[in-house]
Each structure stands twice: as structure tokens, then as C-alpha cells.
Amino acid sequence: MKNLFKRVAVTVAAAGILTSGMAVVAASEAMAATPPCGLDYQVGELPGGPLKIVYYTIRNCNNSTVKRKLDIAGTTDGECVTVGPGKTVSKERVITGWASVRGMKSC
Known part of the structure; x- marks a missing residue:
């Protein structure tokens, strides 16, 4: 009888750990999507020439509206x-191709 209680306790604990692990994985995937x-950006190469493409996202976590622009070295912002x-x-x-992203700045 004592072994039965141990098995039940281990099974319940393992199920809890697996369930909470799944919740953590789901939460981390949702956080990664945000x-x-x-500024968050990625730079990619354009085929057939000395050009690059910058994909960028600006997220405002403040309580007021802001004006921002990409700060680029070697060409216009x-x-x-x-x-x-x-x-x-x-x-x-x-x-x-020779330009690079320095960050972002206020307009």
C-alpha cells in the first residue's frame, strides 16, 4: 500500500512538472514574438548589387507619442x-552596401 502511494505521488508530481514546462514554453514563445x-532590426543582402535591405521595428513602451527615425551611417537617415x-x-x-545602422534618433 505504501508503494502505491509513492507511485501516485510521483505520477502527480511528474504530470505537474510536464504541464508547467509546457506553460513556460508557450509563454516564452509568446514573449519572443513581441x-x-x-529599435529592433535585421540587415539582409539584396541579390545582384552592392545594396542591403534593413527590416526594422520601433516599439514605443512609453505613455506618450514619440517621433523616431533610423540613424544610418554613410547615407541619409x-x-x-x-x-x-x-x-x-x-x-x-x-x-x-557601405552604409550601416547606428541606431535610432528623435526627429
């Missing part, structure tokens, strides 16, 4: 975008 506050409180703006920009 971009970080501020990105367009000024208005981002409302708690909102996210996603854009893309083609830049020359």
Missing part, C-alpha cells in the same frame, strides 16, 4: 515615423 522596446503609446511600427529601407 519585439523589444525601442530613415523617414520620420510617429509611434503612439504602446504601439509598434515596422518598416524596411534599402541602403548602400
Whole structure:
């Protein structure tokens, strides 16, 4: 009888651990889908030339509207975008091969 209680306890504990592990995995996937506050970008190559494409997202975690633009070294900066409180703006920009993203700045 004592062994039966141990088996039941181990089974219940294992089920709890597996269930909570699944919840953690689901939560981490949802958190990964949300971009970080501020600037998040990726740079890709365009085939057939010395150009690059920048895919960027600006997320405003403040309580007020902000105006931001992509700060690019070696060419003109990105367009000024208005981002409302708690909102996210996603854009893309083609830049020359020698240019690079420095970050973002206020407009």
C-alpha cells in the first residue's frame, strides 16, 4: 500500500512538472514574438548589387507619442515615423552596401 502511494505521488508530481514546462514554453514563445522596446532590426543582402535591405521595428513602451527615425551611417537617415503609446511600427529601407545602422534618433 505504501508503494502505491509513492507511485501516485510521483505520477502527480511528474504530470505537474510536464504541464508547467509546457506553460513556460508557450509563454516564452509568446514573449519572443513581441519585439523589444525601442529599435529592433535585421540587415539582409539584396541579390545582384552592392545594396542591403534593413527590416526594422520601433516599439514605443512609453505613455506618450514619440517621433523616431533610423540613424544610418554613410547615407541619409530613415523617414520620420510617429509611434503612439504602446504601439509598434515596422518598416524596411534599402541602403548602400557601405552604409550601416547606428541606431535610432528623435526627429
